[in-house]
Amino acid sequence: xxxxxxxxxxxxxxxxxxxxxxxxxxxxxxxxxxxxxxxxxxxxxxxxxxxxxxxxxxxxxxxxxxxxxxxxxxxxxxxxxxxxxxxxxxxxxx
Amino acid sequence: xxxxxxxxxxxxxxxxxxxxxxxxxxxxxxxxxxxxxxxxxxxxxxxxxxxxxxxxxxxxxxxxxxxxxxxxxxxxxxxxxxxxxxxxxxxxxxxxxxxxxxxxxxxxxxxxxxxxxxxxxxxxxxxxxxxxxxxxxxxxxxxxxxxxxxxxxxxxxxxxxxxxxxxxxxxxxxxxxxxxxxxxxxxxxxxxxxxxxxxxxxxxxxxxxxxxxxxxxxxxxxxxxxxxxxxxxxxxxxxxxxxxxxxxxxxxxxxxxxxxxxxxxxxxxxxxxxxxxxxxxxxxxxxxxxxxxxxxxxxxxxxxxxxxxxxxxxxxxxxxxxxxxxxxxxxxxxxxxxxxxxxxxxxxxxxxxxxxxxxxxxxxxxxxxxxxxxxxxxxxxxxxxxxxxxxxxxxxxxxxxxxxxxxxxxxxxxxxxxxxxxxxxxxxxxxxxxxxxxxxxxxxxxxxxxxxxxxxxxxxxxxxxxxxxxxxxxxxxxxxxxxxxxxxxxxxxxxxxxxxxxxxxxxxxxxxxxxxxxxxxxxxxxxxxxxxxxxxxxxxxxxxxxxxxxxxxxxxxxxxxxxxxxxxxxxxxxxxxxxxxxxxxxxxxxxxxx
Numbered sequence: 001x002x003x004x005x006x007x008x009x010x011x012x013x014x015x016x017x018x019x020x021x022x023x024x025x026x027x028x029x030x031x032x033x034x035x036x037x038x039x040x041x042x043x044x045x046x047x048x049x050x051x052x053x054x055x056x057x058x059x060x061x062x063x064x065x066x067x068x069x070x071x072x073x074x075x076x077x078x079x080x081x082x083x084x085x086x087x088x089x090x091x092x093x094x
Numbered sequence: 095x096x097x098x099x100x101x102x103x104x105x106x107x108x109x110x111x112x113x114x115x116x117x118x119x120x121x122x123x124x125x126x127x128x129x130x131x132x133x134x135x136x137x138x139x140x141x142x143x144x145x146x147x148x149x150x151x152x153x154x155x156x157x158x159x160x161x162x163x164x165x166x167x168x169x170x171x172x173x174x175x176x177x178x179x180x181x182x183x184x185x186x187x188x189x190x191x192x193x194x195x196x197x198x199x200x201x202x203x204x205x206x207x208x209x210x211x212x213x214x215x216x217x218x219x220x221x222x223x224x225x226x227x228x229x230x231x232x233x234x235x236x237x238x239x240x241x242x243x244x245x246x247x248x249x250x251x252x253x254x255x256x257x258x259x260x261x262x263x264x265x266x267x268x269x270x271x272x273x274x275x276x277x278x279x280x281x282x283x284x285x286x287x288x289x290x291x292x293x294x295x296x297x298x299x300x301x302x303x304x305x306x307x308x309x310x311x312x313x314x315x316x317x318x319x320x321x322x323x324x325x326x327x328x329x330x331x332x333x334x335x336x337x338x339x340x341x342x343x344x345x346x347x348x349x350x351x352x353x354x355x356x357x358x359x360x361x362x363x364x365x366x367x368x369x370x371x372x373x374x375x376x377x378x379x380x381x382x383x384x385x386x387x388x389x390x391x392x393x394x395x396x397x398x399x400x401x402x403x404x405x406x407x408x409x410x411x412x413x414x415x416x417x418x419x420x421x422x423x424x425x426x427x428x429x430x431x432x433x434x435x436x437x438x439x440x441x442x443x444x445x446x447x448x449x450x451x452x453x454x455x456x457x458x459x460x461x462x463x464x465x466x467x468x469x470x471x472x473x474x475x476x477x478x479x480x481x482x483x484x485x486x487x488x489x490x491x492x493x494x495x496x497x498x499x500x501x502x503x504x505x506x507x508x509x510x511x512x513x514x515x516x517x518x519x520x521x522x523x524x525x526x527x528x529x530x531x532x533x534x535x536x537x538x539x540x541x542x543x544x545x546x547x548x549x550x551x552x553x554x555x556x557x558x559x560x561x562x563x564x565x566x567x568x569x570x571x572x573x574x575x576x577x578x579x580x581x582x583x584x585x586x587x588x589x590x591x592x593x594x595x596x597x598x599x600x601x602x603x604x605x606x607x608x609x610x611x612x613x614x615x616x617x618x619x620x621x622x623x624x625x626x627x628x629x630x631x632x633x634x635x636x637x638x639x640x641x642x643x644x645x646x647x648x649x650x651x652x653x654x655x656x657x658x659x660x661x662x663x664x665x666x667x668x669x670x671x672x673x674x675x676x677x678x679x680x681x682x683x684x685x686x687x688x
Contacts, residue, residue: 019677026183033179037172038342045334054305055314056332063168064390065301068175068383075182075379079372082187086369091678093367 018089025081029074037067097492101240104496105503108278109255112271112507116259119267124536127264127543128195128519129363134269136370140377142269143361145276145504146512147352147378148385149225150232151569153279153505157484158477161393164323164331168390169341173348175379175386180353180581182375186362188588188676190371195363197356197580198524204587206669207595208529213602215524217579218356219517221572223553225357226513228569230558232506239434239482240499246559252507253555260511261547265364268511275504280384282501286485286494287388290395293488300391308398319394322401325409327455331394337637347644351573354581357509357516368679396480399487404450404472413447413471427486436476437483443468510554518547571613578605578647586655588677591670593655596662601655609647616640 040048045059053061086092095103121127134142152174160167192200198218202211230249237248259267284300291303295315308318319331329335352358361378362371403425404414419425419439431437439448443466450472451458461467482502485494522543527534534542579602586593586601593601615634618625630639638646675681 015674015678022677029179029183033176037176037345041168041172042338042342042345054307055316055318055320056305060165060168060316060332061305063165064171064304065387067172068379068386071175071179072376072379072383074179075372075376078183079369079376082372083369086679091680093369093679093682 014089015091018085018091021085021089022082025078025085029078032070033074036062036070041067095492097495098242100492100496101499104493104500105241108274108500108504109251111274112255113258115271115274116263116267119259119263119270121262121264121266121540124195124523124540124543126266127540128523129360130264130266130269132364132366134364134366136365136374137377138273139269139361139365139370139374140379141276141381142272143358143374143378144381145272145279145508146268146361147358147509148279148382148505149509150229150502150506152385152389153283153502154232154481155478157389157392157396158480159393160390161397161480162475162477164329165334166336166341169345169348171386171390173345174352175382176345176349177352178375178379178382180349181359181362182372182379184585185353185359185581185588186371186375187368187679189359189584190362190365191368191676191679191682193363193682195360196519196523197359197584198520199528200587201580201583201598202524202528204669204672205583205593205595205598206666207599210583210595210599210602211524211528213599213606214580214583215520217575217602217606218520221355221575221580222357222513222517222520223557225355225569225572226510226517226550226554227557229506229510229513230554233503233510234558235478236482236499236502236506240496249555249558252503252510253551256507256511256514257548257551260514260551261544264543265515268515269364271511272508275508276381278504279501279508280381282497282504283385283392283481284388285497286488286490287392287395289490289494290399290484290488291391294395294398300395301387304391304394315398316394319398319401322398322405322409326401326405326450327452327458331397340637340639340642343638343645344642347577347642347648348573350581350648351577351644354576354579354584355572356520356576356580357512359584360516360519361512368682392481392484396484396487400475401450403487404448413449415447416441417446419448424489427483430486431479431483434479436474436479438474439472442471448472514547514550514554517550518543521546521550571610574609574613574641574644574647575606577644578609578651582648582651582655586652588673591665591673593659594662594665597655597657597659600658601651601653604654605647605651608650609643612643612647613640 040059041063045057045063048058051058083092123131125131156170159170189200194200194203198211198214201214202208233252234245234249237243237252238245241248259271263271287300288298291297291300294309295303295306296309297303297306304315306315307313308315311318316332324330362374365371365374405411406414419428428437441448445466448471449467451462451467451470453462453470482498485498522539526542527539582605583598583602586598612634614620616626616628616630617640628634630641633639
C-alpha cells in the first residue's frame with residue numbers, strides 16, 4: 001500500500017485492476033437497471049402480458065412497482081460489493 | 095374543533111419545529127454552510143436528500159398525473175427513481191472523493207477551464223431558479239387553500255421560515271430541517287393512502303392494495319377501474335396508448351436529468367466517507383420509494399373513487415344529480431374546491447344531472463345522443479388537486495386534512511431550501527470566490543453566501559407571486575438542461591481521461607443549445623405563446639416530444655466532446671492524476687481541508 005499522505009498519485013497495476021473490477025460491476029448493474037425498466041416495464045411488456053398479476057400483467061407491475069424495488073437492490077448490492085473490492089485492492093479509506 | 099383551527103394547528107406546529115431546529119443547527123464555517131461539516135450520517139443524509147428531492151411535484155402532482163393517464167405515465171415513477179442508480183454508480187462516490195463544495199467546481203478543476211465552470215454555473219442557476227418558482231407557487235396554493243389567507247401573505251410566511259433555517263444554518267440547518275420535513279411529508283402522504291386502501295381493498299399497504307381485490311365487487315381493483323373508465327369512453331387505465339420509443343426516451347431523460355440536478359448531487363458532499371456516499375444514495379432511494387410505491391396506488395384509487403362518486407348507480411345508471419352535490423355532505427369537497435377555481439362542473443343539457451364522460455370518444459357519441467347529453471359536464475378537474483382533496487373525497491377525519499396541508503408545505507419548503515442553497519453556493523463560491531475576488535477570507539465568503547441566499551429568497555418570492563406564464567413548462571427545461579449539460583460533463587470527467595477542456599466546453603454547449611432550441615421550437619421561443627413552429631403532438635423529429643429531448647441532448651454532448659477532444663491537445667498529466675485520485679476512495683479524508 002502506498003503512503004496515505006502521498007497526494008501525487010501514480011498509476012499502478014493494482015489501480016488498473018481495481019478500476020476494471022469497478023467498471024465490470026457498473027456494467028452488470030446497469031444492464032439489470034435497463035432490463036427491468038426499459039425492458040420489462042416498457043419494450044418487453046407485450047411479451048410478458050401472459051403473466052397475470054392482480055388485475056393486470058407483469059409488465060405493468062414492473063413499470064409501477066417492480067423496477068423501483070430492483071433499483072434499490074442494485075444500489076445496495078453495488079455499495080456492498082464495492083466496499084469489498086476496495087478492501088481486496090487495498091484502496092479503502094482509513 | 096373546526097377544520098381551519100386544525101389546519102392552523104398542524105401547519106403552525108410543523109413550522110415551530112423547523113425554527114427550533116434552525117436555532118439548534120447554526121453554521122459557523124463555510125464547510126458547515128456548504129457541506130454541513132461533512133459529518134452527516136448516511137441514513138440521515140438519505141432522509142434529508144429524499145425531502146430535498148421530493149418537491150411539490152412529487153407530493154402534489156405526481157399521483158394526479160398517473161391517475162388521469164394510467165400506465166403511460168409510469169415514466170415518472172421509473173424516471174425519478176432510476177436516476178438514483180446512475181447517481182450512486184456513476185457520480186456520487188467520485189464527487190465525494192474530489193472533496194470540494196460545488197458541482198461547477200469539479201467541472202472547472204477537471205477540465206482546467208474557467209469557461210467550463212461558468213457554463214456549469216449558468217446551467218445550474220437556470221435549472222435551480224426555474225425549479226424554485228414552482229415550489230414557491232406550491233407554498234402559495236397550500237396556504238391559500240388550507241389557511242384561507244392571501245397567497246401573498248402565505249408566501250411571505252413561508253419565505254421567512256426558509257430564511258430562518260437556510261440563511262443561518264446553511265447546509266447544516268437545511269439538512270436537519272429536511273429530516274423533520276421528510277417525516278412530516280411521508281406521514282401526511284401515507285396515512286390517507288392507508289385509510290383509502292383499507293376502504294377499497296381491505297389491505298393496509300396501498301402498494302399491495304393496488305394489485306388486490308376491490309372489496310365492493312370482488313373483482314381485482316385494476317380490472318374494476320379499467321371497466322369503469324372504458325365504459326365512459328376513456329383510455330383503458332393499465333394499457334399502453336402512447337408511442338413506445340418516446341416513452342422510453344422520456345423515462346431516460348428523467349433519469350439522466352435527476353442524476354444531473356445540482357441540488358441533489360451536492361447532498362453527497364456532506365457525508366464523511368466515499369463508502370458513505372454509496373450507501374447514502376441507497377438510503378435516499380429507500381425513503382423516496384416509500385412515497386413512490388404508494389403514489390400509483392393513490393392515483394388509481396382516487397380515480398376509482400371519483401368515477402364512482404360521479405356515477406353512484408354504476409356507469410350504466412344515472413349520473414349524480416346537481417341536488418346531491420349541493421346537499422350531500424359526502425360531496426362537500428366539490429364546493430370547497432370549486433372556490434379555488436381548480437374544479438368546476440356545469441349542467442350543460444339542463445337535466446339536473448352531471449354526466450362525467452369522455453366527449454371526444456367516438457364510442458360515446460351514440461349513448462350521449464340517445465340520452466341527450468351535450469358534452470362532459472365535469473368541465474374542469476385540475477389534476478394537481480387530487481392528492482390535496484383525496485382525504486376529503488374519501489371522507490377521512492379532519493386531522494388527516496390538516497396533516498396533508500402540513501405535508502404539502504414540507505415538500506415545497508424542503509426542496510426550495512435545497513435549491514436556494516445550490517444557488518447561493520454557485521454565486522458566493524463559484525462566481526465571487528472563484529472568479530471575481532479569489533482572495534476573499536472565509537468569514538467574508540460566509541457572509542457573501544448568506545447575503546446571496548437572502549437575495550435568492552427575495553427573487554424567488556417575487557417570481558412566485560408573479561409567476562411567468564410558462565412556469566409549468568420550465569420544469570421540462572430544468573430537467574433538459576441538467577440531462578444535456580451537467581450529467582454528461584460530470585460522467586466524462588470521471589470515466590474518461592481523454593476528454594480535455596475544449597472538448598468538454600464544446601460538448602456542454604452543443605448539448606445545451608440543441609436542447610434549448612428543441613424545447614423553444616415546440617413550446618415557443620423563450621416560451622412566448624404562438625412562436626412555436628412545432629407541437630408535441632406533431633414533433634420535429636419522429637415521435638420525440640420536447641420533454642423527452644434531454645437524453646438526445648446528452649448523447650450530442652457525449653459525441654461532440656469525444657470528437658473535439660480527439661482532434662485537440664491531450665489532457666495534461668496532472669489532470670490525469672486528478673482523475674486517478676478521484677477514482678480510488680483511499681485518502682478521501684485528505685481532500686477535505688483546502
